[in-house]
Amino acid sequence: MLKESKISDRQVEELVVELLRSPAGIEPLSKLVHIDPQELDRAGRIDYLSALEKQTAWLQALMQNAIVAVAGDEPTSAESLYSGVDEAEREEVATALRLSGNTAQIRIDVARTLTTHLPVTCSALASGEISAAHANVIARESAEMINRGISPEIIAGIEAQAVAHSEFHTPAQVASKVRNLIAKNAPEDFQEIVENARECRRVNIYPEPDGMATLVALLPAPDAQTIMLAIDKLARRSKSRDQEEQGREQNLFQRLNRNLDKHQAQNQHQAQNQSSLAQRVVTNHGKKSIDAYRADALTTLAAHFLTSTETDELNHRRPVTLNLTLDLPTALGLANNPGQLAGYGPIPASIARELAADGKWRRFITEPITGALLDYGRQSYEPPQALVDFLMARDRTCRFPGCRQPARISDIDHAIPWEKGGNTNLENMGLLCRRHHRLKTHGGWTLTSHKDGSCEWISPHGKKYLVPARSINEVA
Numbered sequence: 186m187l188k189e190s191k192i193s194d195r196q197v198e199e200l201v202v203e204l205l206r207s208p209a210g211i212e213p214l215s216k217l218v219h220i221d222p223q224e225l226d227r228a229g230r231i232d233y234l235s236a237l238e239k240q241t242a243w244l245q246a247l248m249q250n251a252i253v254a255v256a257g258d259e260p261t262s263a264e265s266l267y268s269g270v271d272e273a274e275r276e277e278v279a280t281a282l283r284l285s286g287n288t289a290q291i292r293i294d295v296a297r298t299l300t301t302h303l304p305v306t307c308s309a310l311a312s313g314e315i316s317a318a319h320a321n322v323i324a325r326e327s328a329e330m331i332n333r334g335i336s337p338e339i340i341a342g343i344e345a346q347a348v349a350h351s352e353f354h355t356p357a358q359v360a361s362k363v364r365n366l367i368a369k370n371a372p373e374d375f376q377e378i379v380e381n382a383r384e385c386r387r388v389n390i391y392p393e394p395d396g397m398a399t400l401v402a403l404l405p406a407p408d409a410q411t412i413m414l415a416i417d418k419l420a421r422r423s424k425s426r427d428q429e430e431q432g433r434e435q436n437l438f439q440r441l442n443r444n445l446d447k448h449q450a451q452n453q454h455q456a457q458n459q460s461s462l463a464q465r466v467v468t469n470h471g472k473k474s475i476d477a478y479r480a481d482a483l484t485t486l487a488a489h490f491l492t493s494t495e496t497d498e499l500n501h502r503r504p505v506t507l508n509l510t511l512d513l514p515t516a517l518g519l520a521n522n523p524g525q526l527a528g529y530g531p532i533p534a535s536i537a538r539e540l541a542a543d544g545k546w547r548r549f550i551t552e553p554i555t556g557a558l559l560d561y562g563r564q565s566y567e568p569p570q571a572l573v574d575f576l577m578a579r580d581r582t583c584r585f586p587g588c589r590q591p592a593r594i595s596d597i598d599h600a601i602p603w604e605k606g607g608n609t610n611l612e613n614m615g616l617l618c619r620r621h622h623r624l625k626t627h628g629g630w631t632l633t634s635h636k637d638g639s640c641e642w643i644s645p646h647g648k649k650y651l652v653p654a655r656s657i658n659e660v661a
Contacts, residue, residue, distance in 0.1 A: 197220060200216070201217075201220065201233050208312050209243030242315065242317055243312070249295075249300055253296050255278055256271065258301060274293065278292060295324045303327065305341070309348045314348070314351075314352075318356040319359050326360050327340060327343065330367055330374060333374055335374060339370045347362055347366065353650075353651055355586075355587040367531075368531035368532075368533070369523060369531075372534065376534075376535065386403055406526055410527075416479050427473070509540050511524040511537050515537065521533075573597065576592075577592040577616065579655070580615050581616075582595070584616060584652055586642060588618060594618070597614060597615075598614065598625070600614070612635065612636040630645065635654075639651070639654040
């Protein structure tokens, strides 16, 4: 409640909504400070949280200017052989903000990029339209191209689209958007950056406590995707086998229990031994996470695993594959548009053509054609394979706002349940990860689906979240 005056709960909630819609600044922030969110209803608390995030963005915009005021608009040169670029300035920022030197340098670089080259992003941050996290990824993803001297007009176009994308997407999704825009607008520079980065590929190992170690691999995206797909495939096969074995052991446990009951009166000592054995059988396999299975799979992975087990471990009736989207002119060498590697994002045309050379192709028409709709009415609950393929290509990830769980491990969901009259067609169907599928079914969230793949979610407290349609030429 406001401490300065006595107003009703309803008036406080209306005030929070008003502050959420107001431009960020000291006046709305001072009013928010005097409101106790615990005294708001559930919807009001969500609005209060959003309003505070808006004010945080405004404060972060001030922070960028303050950092540049300390560190300067441009990097300082080394004073001697024993000093580095921005050495004094970095230490000033690091000590003032209690940061490590590396983190302070990152903050300086981001602040300079924002204030010098990205005025639209700075303005959106200052007004609270985007968060500091969104502004940071726009700056970081743009920095390399800015340093390479890319046209300011191209940078301005990329920036405007990135800021607009931030309205409905997470920082990670905005980062993917910026990379995609750079690949489209400066393909030659993008290819050179990728080629230079490829030379930095490496695998490192770092010791950890308790007999553990961290293995880190920095790899070209296609190689990393291939390895991860193989690890995941092997892990799920191992998990399935363990579950079968656990079922057999459960049956053994039940038989031992029956024997225990039968002989308990005859031989108490023997009964105790059987009980101990049964307990060991049941606890032999603890609950093992899929991440643990993936870690185990890495140690047994062979380079030929994916190609030697084509028919095993299907995902939505398809074997595990490395999916690449490439337009026809680029595939024929008539254009150099970036390809889209599923689960990663844009890759240069030359690498995409190399990957596509031995690939199996499926055609998806991306422009609407009258009468060519995949609509199978209510003849069956299970979607035909053509519809499954279309949904996987259209959605690529879970449709919940901000979720990036890949299509290959997501459920195929009817937005309007089939038993309540929902159709098995592209308008009513989409991909949801298991967690968000359960949230929709049992958690009070509702989903409205549209033919183009866009959808709208409504939370249990009535908050609406739009997930726009995803272009097949961009990473989801």
